[in-house]
Each structure stands twice: as C-alpha cells, then as structure tokens.
Amino acid sequence: MINFNGDILDQEKFSLTAENRGFKYGDAVFETIKVVNNKVIFWEDHYFRLMASMRMLRMKIPMSFTLEFLEKEILSLVKANNTSQKSRVRLTIFRKDGGLYTPKTNEIDFLVEASELNHNIKNDYKIDIFKDFYNYSGLLSTIKTNNKMLNTLASVFAKENDLDNCILINEKKGVVEVTNGNIFIVKDNVVKTPATTEGCIKGIVRKKVLEILSKNEEFQVEETSISPFEIQKADEVFITNAIIGIQPVTQYKKKTFKVDFSKKIAKNLQVLEFTT
Structure with missing residues (x-):
C-alpha cells in the first residue's frame, strides 16, 4: 500500500x-x-x-x-x-x-x-573514491532532490568493484559524502566531517552526531574541507544516515581502520533516538 x-x-x-x-x-x-x-x-x-x-x-x-x-x-x-x-x-x-x-x-x-526495515550494520565495510564525476559544491547540493544520477553511477561502480560504498568528491577534489550518507573521519582527538559548503547533504544523523560530539570536551569537532589523503591517515572513518544510524568503515584502499569510537557514538545515538 x-x-x-x-x-x-x-x-x-x-x-x-x-x-x-x-x-x-x-x-x-x-x-x-x-x-x-x-x-x-x-x-x-x-x-x-x-x-x-x-x-x-x-x-x-x-x-x-x-x-x-x-x-x-x-x-x-x-x-x-x-x-x-x-x-x-x-x-x-x-x-x-x-x-x-x-x-x-x-x-x-x-x-x-x-x-x-531489515538493515544490519556490517562488520566489514570497504569504501573507495568515485572519480568519474563530481558532486558540485553549492547550496542546491545540500538538499535531497530526485536528481541522484551521480549517486546511482557511484553505486554501480561500487558493486562492480566489490565495494560497500563510494566517496563522492567535488570539483575542488574535496571529500563531500558517500552515496547514501555523510562521512566522518577521526584522527587522534579531532573529528572532521565535510562542511555543507563542500556540497554535502544536511544529514539528520550528521546533525545529531555533531550535537553529541559538541558535548564531549575530549574531542575537537571540525566541519571543514577534507582531502582524500586525510582518509588514509585517519584512525577511524564512519558513515551516517537516517536508516543505518552509524556504519563504521573498516577499509579504504589498503588502509584498515579501528571501530571503537564509531561504536561508542552509535550507542549514544541510539539513546538519542528514543529520548527526542
């Protein structure tokens, strides 16, 4: 129905x-x-x-x-x-x-x-960059319209290359998001996510994760431009969207990531889902 x-x-x-x-x-x-x-x-x-x-x-x-x-x-x-x-x-x-x-x-x-809804968090999650086309920065890219050809092509590329997801980049070669959500990287005590000026969707769970992190003085949060090279240097990487909540990334190219921080934030998010 x-x-x-x-x-x-x-x-x-x-x-x-x-x-x-x-x-x-x-x-x-x-x-x-x-x-x-x-x-x-x-x-x-x-x-x-x-x-x-x-x-x-x-x-x-x-x-x-x-x-x-x-x-x-x-x-x-x-x-x-x-x-x-x-x-x-x-x-x-x-x-x-x-x-x-x-x-x-x-x-x-x-x-x-x-x-x-029958979605489970995957224990092994591989991503890479989709370079064929760009997600152009600008205000229109921040809203969820039906114009999703780039996401479709990147998803086809992921399937053809045995990946779970692809990172979309903008015309400045900066990280924007993944095909179905926002992306965060963690290095030491700094947590970064692309700023909306980079062209990423104003994700609901992205917003909630930023709220959670803003209350934790242990970490420094940055909404900024991120180069693909920074992903390889990260300690952890995770993806957010309204359905999965938080999906930890375990592999990018030849780099393997930890998932401890991602799982901790996921638990905080689950509490928030039923208290707001």
Whole structure:
C-alpha cells in the first residue's frame, strides 16, 4: 500500500502520469525516515529540513502541511502495511503535473511509501573514491532532490568493484559524502566531517552526531574541507544516515581502520533516538 495525497491505495493499482514532474525533471524532494515501534525517529528534524527544501525549490507549501498532519499520514501507512515495529519510509514531494522546464503551478502532490526495515550494520565495510564525476559544491547540493544520477553511477561502480560504498568528491577534489550518507573521519582527538559548503547533504544523523560530539570536551569537532589523503591517515572513518544510524568503515584502499569510537557514538545515538 502507498499513501498518495492522504489516500491509502494499492501500490499495484497506483501509477504516475507521463506528465509527472518528478519523473520528467527530477522536480521533487524527499525524506527517508525510520519508524520504530510506531515512533517516527527524529521527525521534527526531518520535517523542518523538508519545509526548508520546499521553500528553496519554490514549491507552494499547503496550509495543511503541519508537523502533526504529515506524521499522521506516515503512521497511517505504516499501520496499513503492518510495519509499525520497524519501517523504512520515503516521503516524496513533487510539483503537480504540467509544464516544460517552467511548471504550470507550484502546487504539490505527496507520496508516502513504507516497507519493513531489515538493515544490519556490517562488520566489514570497504569504501573507495568515485572519480568519474563530481558532486558540485553549492547550496542546491545540500538538499535531497530526485536528481541522484551521480549517486546511482557511484553505486554501480561500487558493486562492480566489490565495494560497500563510494566517496563522492567535488570539483575542488574535496571529500563531500558517500552515496547514501555523510562521512566522518577521526584522527587522534579531532573529528572532521565535510562542511555543507563542500556540497554535502544536511544529514539528520550528521546533525545529531555533531550535537553529541559538541558535548564531549575530549574531542575537537571540525566541519571543514577534507582531502582524500586525510582518509588514509585517519584512525577511524564512519558513515551516517537516517536508516543505518552509524556504519563504521573498516577499509579504504589498503588502509584498515579501528571501530571503537564509531561504536561508542552509535550507542549514544541510539539513546538519542528514543529520548527526542
């Protein structure tokens, strides 16, 4: 089942039109959200990021699009699909049909999809850099639009080369993120992650990890530019996103990493998921 504009429909009987702007132009934004025991994890953060993204793309936000309304629409679908215990949800917003590059209207439709979440943290996790194309720095790169060809190509490259993920770089050859999340590196007592000015997504879990680290005086946190060479020198590397939480990286090229710090932060994050 899916939820289209508030109606719960059979997925097999639902279809988009040939004029759908998300399909034709990538004129859409989305949030990938975890639901556990009927609780939408970090929902306020997802909601406010979505509203900011819609405003940036000049989409008309309906008066009904309150925090409570969208949460109810998500949970109604999760209940209909019997995945309330642990669910992966995608909420997609796209401009209504019509127009060429210039849309006929800025009004929107919304689509909620929900499936059972069966994700486990991997003990061995290999990454490398995807160099064929760049993730250009700039404000538009920081929001989650449907324009994800770079991520798709990098994921194909990872699969072809027996990797678990790929690092995306920008036009300055700086580290941006990985195909499905943000990246952190740890060296001694310094924790670094690419600044949003490098072109990375304003990740929800990225934000939460920064909040956790800001309260720990033992570590110095930097949102900055990172060269690929710094990854090889790091003690630890980990990836964050809304579904996996924290995934430690164990190998980059010939370098092997420890995972102690990553696991410690993951435990702190799990506590935060159910107290906010």
